[in-house]
Amino acid sequence: MKTKQVDRNINHFQKDNLIKLAQIFPSAVKDGEVDFLALREELGLFTEVKEEKYEFTWAGKQNAKKAAQEDVFGKTLKLVLPESKEADKTENIYIEGDNLEALKLLRQNYYNAVKMIYIDPPYNTGNDFIYNDNYKMPAADSLKAEGDMSDLGERYTVNTKSNNRYHANWLNMMYPRLLVAKDLLTDDGAIFISIDDNELENVKNLCNMVFGESNYVAIFPWRKRTAKSDVPFGISQDYEWIVCYAKSSLFKGSIAGKERKYYESDDYPNRPWRIHDLTKQTTASERPNSYFTIINPKTGAEYPANPNRTWAITQDTFKKYYDEGRIVFPGDYSFLNISKPALRYWKEDDMEKAGEDFGRIAVSTKLGDDIGMSQDGTKEITNLFGSKIFPFPKPSSLICFLCKIHTSGHDIILDFFSGSATTAHAVMKLNSEDKGKRRFIMVQIPEVLEASSEAYKAGFSTICEIGRERIRRAGESIVRENPDCEVDTGFKVFRIAPTNIKWNSLMDAGQLDFSQIESAPDLADFMPGANDADIVYELMLRQRNVALSESLEQLSDIGRRTYLYGGSYLVCLETEITVELINKLAELVPLPIKFIFRDSAFRDDIALKDETFRRLKALISKNAGTDKPVYTVEFI
Numbered sequence: 001m002k003t004k005q006v007d008r009n010i011n012h013f014q015k016d017n018l019i020k021l022a023q024i025f026p027s028a029v030k031d032g033e034v035d036f037l038a039l040r041e042e043l044g045l046f047t048e049v050k051e052e053k054y055e056f057t058w059a060g061k062q063n064a065k066k067a068a069q070e071d072v073f074g075k076t077l078k079l080v081l082p083e084s085k086e087a088d089k090t091e092n093i094y095i096e097g098d099n100l101e102a103l104k105l106l107r108q109n110y111y112n113a114v115k116m117i118y119i120d121p122p123y124n125t126g127n128d129f130i131y132n133d134n135y136k137m138p139a140a141d142s143l144k145a146e147g148d149m150s151d152l153g154e155r156y157t158v159n160t161k162s163n164n165r166y167h168a169n170w171l172n173m174m175y176p177r178l179l180v181a182k183d184l185l186t187d188d189g190a191i192f193i194s195i196d197d198n199e200l201e202n203v204k205n206l207c208n209m210v211f212g213e214s215n216y217v218a219i220f221p222w223r224k225r226t227a228k229s230d231v232p233f234g235i236s237q238d239y240e241w242i243v244c245y246a247k248s249s250l251f252k253g254s255i256a257g258k259e260r261k262y263y264e265s266d267d268y269p270n271r272p273w274r275i276h277d278l279t280k281q282t283t284a285s286e287r288p289n290s291y292f293t294i295i296n297p298k299t300g301a302e303y304p305a306n307p308n309r310t311w312a313i314t315q316d317t318f319k320k321y322y323d324e325g326r327i328v329f330p331g332d333y334s335f336l337n338i339s340k341p342a343l344r345y346w347k348e349d350d351m352e353k354a355g356e357d358f359g360r361i362a363v364s365t366k367l368g369d370d371i372g373m374s375q376d377g378t379k380e381i382t383n384l385f386g387s388k389i390f391p392f393p394k395p396s397s398l399i400c401f402l403c404k405i406h407t408s409g410h411d412i413i414l415d416f417f418s419g420s421a422t423t424a425h426a427v428m429k430l431n432s433e434d435k436g437k438r439r440f441i442m443v444q445i446p447e448v449l450e451a452s453s454e455a456y457k458a459g460f461s462t463i464c465e466i467g468r469e470r471i472r473r474a475g476e477s478i479v480r481e482n483p484d485c486e487v488d489t490g491f492k493v494f495r496i497a498p499t500n501i502k503w504n505s506l507m508d509a510g511q512l513d514f515s516q517i518e519s520a521p522d523l524a525d526f527m528p529g530a531n532d533a534d535i536v537y538e539l540m541l542r543q544r545n546v547a548l549s550e551s552l553e554q555l556s557d558i559g560r561r562t563y564l565y566g567g568s569y570l571v572c573l574e575t576e577i578t579v580e581l582i583n584k585l586a587e588l589v590p591l592p593i594k595f596i597f598r599d600s601a602f603r604d605d606i607a608l609k610d611e612t613f614r615r616l617k618a619l620i621s622k623n624a625g626t627d628k629p630v631y632t633v634e635f636i
Contacts, residue, residue, distance in 0.1 A: 094421075094493045095496070103180040106441070110545070117185060119191070120415075125196075204243060216244075222239060222241065224240050292314075292315040303341055321343075328344050371397050390466055448461065500531075502526060557584075558585065569594050597633065
């Protein structure tokens with residue numbers, strides 16, 4: 001059993017990066033530090049690098065990269081039950097707050113867990129809001145003084161084209177978000193980014209830096225509208241773009257295709273087969289061994305090779321293929337209309353080779369006619385709300401198509417510029433169509449709506465309110481249309497909020513009044529007004545790959561403030577720990593893999609702590625049986 005203090009930091013970016021580097025170049029990491037000389041040699045750089053080199057850069061790039069690696073100590077995710085739907089059973093998440101902070105708060109829980117990311121970020125047209133990331137001055141007054149925060153608390157500004165750092169501001173907003181988002185993707189995951197002409201090239205340059213040029217997948221042209229006549233230069237720009245990058249070479253996209261035509265014949269009972277062209281695009285000079293005349297052993301009919309398109313087999317391998325039944329000649333089957341020999345493939349071989357991808361084909365970047373335009377997205381949300389409540393939403397059919405490319409089952413789809421929550425709508429819709437169990441995570445800053453907007457007049461004050469209401473209405477519509485299909489249309493709402501826990505740094509800074517502790521022990525550990533559920537969720541943010549959608553159960557037979565999270569994490573917030581309580585915890589079946597206690601609950605009684613943990617360790621060892629994972633105890 002391991003014991004340690006609960007880590008006050010949520011993320012350890014530098015440590016994680018060192019681990020990644022050590023996995024690729026073990027000799028370049030020594031005693032937890034990078035040996036840059038060894039790293040250069042591993043890269044084959046044994047001479048001085050010239051000062052000038054090709055590099056994509058802009059004003060503020062280094063600070064943007066630093067912003068990605070600064071932790072979000074002092075922040076947490078607070079569960080907002082009144083805004084949630086079916087919170088006790090849903091696996092979907094909706095987060096209200098700055099998306100860079102949200103990504104960092106999610107990083108431990110969903111590290112390498114998100115199969116697909118889709119984002120539709122501000123297009124940088126000169127009228128869009130750009131997030132300002134200034135974590136060195138957390139006080140709202142400082143942010144307002146510098147113009148980084150509105151009086152209502154929003155941390156974003158309009159990035160006008162007259163600004164001499166017009167493109168740099170946009171890049172500084174996007175760069176850190178992509179850096180953190182990459183950590184959330186599974187190794188076979190991918191990101192899809194909607195963008196227009198203004199920043200298309202910069203998106204590619206950014207993604208080349210973050211994901212690597214070799215992981216560029218494709219650009220999908222999306223037709224957003226029909227041609228207009230009153231346009232600059234007389235050219236109607238009717239397309240936007242969806243840029244796709246994979247996290248690694250493990251990504252593979254495919255989509256359901258038309259089923260191949262298989263035949264069944266008496267000579268091969270219960271072995272369906274298909275035929276394929278027996279020639280290939282090689283000339284006689286390129287493949288002389290494949291330039292020969294095939295003779296049908298049964299009829300003697302001759303089939304000369306085409307000098308510009310030879311056979312796919314050689315004269316030496318013909319007999320092997322024929323004996324295996326792989327060569328089909330004209331006249332062999334009355335239902336076939338062929339004029340030259342063909343190659344036979346067995347369905348069983350196709351299925352074994354394709355595995356889970358059987359019946360799927362490569363994805364074309366030419367989107368089908370069933371993929372709607374912007375007007376379809378507007379019509380869709382208008383039908384839900386009765387008015388044009390959100391400008392230019394993407395149609396859910398577009399996001400559905402992207403999800404079909406490589407998500408299925410229980411995969412997680414993340415959208416951290418969720419807007420009106422089209423992505424959530426699309427995920428629920430797709431699940432209803434193919435009986436999938438995909439889960440979504442939506443993140444949106446609570447941007448205040450203009451008083452003159454249709455949404456404001458309809459009673460909505462922020463974009464988040466629109467997004468959550470859309471999920472509710474879309475979910476209800478999907479259930480009505482598919483009454484026999486079990487679709488998760490619920491969602492847990494979390495809001496970024498100040499920490500609930502008084503970490504050691506607060507004590508060091510003199511922000512804790514020790515005179516209050518004796519009369520109110522909770523003040524030693526938790527912030528005023530913090531409730532137990534919020535504290536448990538904040539502690540879970542520090543656990544790797546523990547979903548925020550897991551169940552939270554109060555163990556009332558053990559104590560008033562003892563909780564089990566996801567069946568594996570025991571959080572004991574009791575103000576006093578006793579041997580009797582420890583005995584009860586150790587008898588839980590199945591045993592949690594981690595126990596978290598308040599250090600103050602032991603009242604500085606080291607002997608009691610040692611004794612109770614000896615008992616806990618012994619009971620765990622006795623009850624765990626042959627399956628003995630590493631059990632950990634942490635202290636707040």
